Amino acid sequence: MITILGPTASGKTDLAAHLAARIHAEIISADSRQVYRGMDIGTGKDLADYTVEGEQIPYHLIDICEPGTKYNLFQYQKDFLKAYEDIVDRGVMPILCGGTGLYIESVLGGYHLSPVPQNQALRDSLAEKTLEELTEMLRQLKSKTGSNMHNKTDVDSCQRAIRAIEIETYNLEHPTPEREFPKIDSLIIGVDIERDARRAKISERLKKRLDGGMVDEIKGLLDRGIPADNLIYYGLEYKYVTEYIIGKTTYKEMYRKLEIAIHQFAKRQMTWFRGMERRGYKIHWIDALLPMETKVDEIMKLIENQNNTCLDYDKRE
Known part of the structure; x- marks a missing residue:
């Protein structure tokens, strides 16, 4: 398996999709909020990223449960194994991609839950x-x-x-x-984005999502009868925008607090990934700002260096 991890706004999903297109792989999401249907803009599903040069890249563990429910790590492990075994049984390479460090490490470390x-x-x-x-x-x-x-x-x-x-x-x-959990060997790729560039991308993306209907999306969830407390539970966009909608804060205050919270979240993600390295996981870091083709080529070299015979990257020729 190949794992691609990184903080929010680092472009990891786009990279995973382009790599998948190159090697005919399928992507398993490692995102604790993208599992929920109808929570699209706020979770940054960016499903368009899964289409590369007109080719639809298969993905798993996105839109698999209803909003308002509380998905958990135990369930993620079960769902991951089901998707992983299905992909491998078909002779395809799985790419685990996401920013939820706990989900990623629970799989790579075989947590017994x-x-x-x-x-x-x-x-x-x-x-x-x-x-x-x-x-x-x-x-x-x-x-x-x-x-x-x-x-x-x-x-x-x-x-x-x-x-x-x-x-x-x-x-x-x-x-x-x-609990039985299979031994999964994985080449781990980290998408490294310099702090100022990351902050700029986060701020730009937040504005784009708010302009693109994120408030209306969350209003729609509330109108469907999902309690405000349940949406606040999901944190970040769903917490702060919900508090704005129900009148607990102003739009300006919501925007300010949410932007700060996302920056802090990205920092904590990197803290988790650095912790993984201290716990013995080898992460190969790639500069997020390199051209896409260069990033994919770098990963291909890492795959070749590890003599990964599971990949047939000449299929396209």
């Missing part, structure tokens, strides 16, 4: 605590379990923090049983 039921008594006891208090509780729990899960990249609201505490508490009290 089990479903964790809701603990209403625990939730009630945590309901009045601040995000800072919850974050400290989570830190203490993780020190006991030795867990790499639930860092600040994915825990940015009280609801998410409470769910993380619920999971870590359950795993502390009920040691996770061994």
Whole structure:
């Protein structure tokens, strides 16, 4: 397998699609929010990126569940394995692509997970605590379990923090049983974008998404009866735009806070990826600002250097 990771606005999906076109691969998404139908602009699905020179690149784990539900890491692992095995069984190379570090590492590291039921008594006891208090509780729990899960990249609201505490508490009290998970060897490509360029792209993209109907998209979800709290749970665009729509903030304040939050999110993503390197994952970094053909050629050289005999990149000829 090939893995392409990087922070938001780095162009990783476009790169994955162009590589897939070159080697006739299929893409498995590693994005915790693109799984939801109807959440398109805010999650940056950019489905047009999956068409390269008129060729539609097959993709998986996008638009697989309803908005308002709470997809989780355990479910992602199950869905990933189903997609991965289907692709490999057909003799095709899978490309794992996304920015949700927890999802990516759960696959590459073969996390052994089990479903964790809701603990209403625990939730009630945590309901009045601040995000800072919850974050400290989570830190203490993780020190006991030795867990790499639930860092600040994915825990940015009280609801998410409470769910993380619920999971870590359950795993502390009920040691996770061994789950079979196949050994997956992967060439890992990181899309590296210089900080100022990343910030400029994030700001430009935010304006484009707001001008392109993101507020109307989220209004439509609310009009369908999805509770505001459920959308706020998803964080970033859905949190801040929902708060604007329900009158908790002004448009100007929403814009300012959301832009800051996305910049902070991208920084946390890079912190996670650097942490992966410290945990032993070899990431080959490629400059995001290089021409597309150059980036694909660099990946092809890495593939050749690793003597990856699974690829037949002469199919086109």
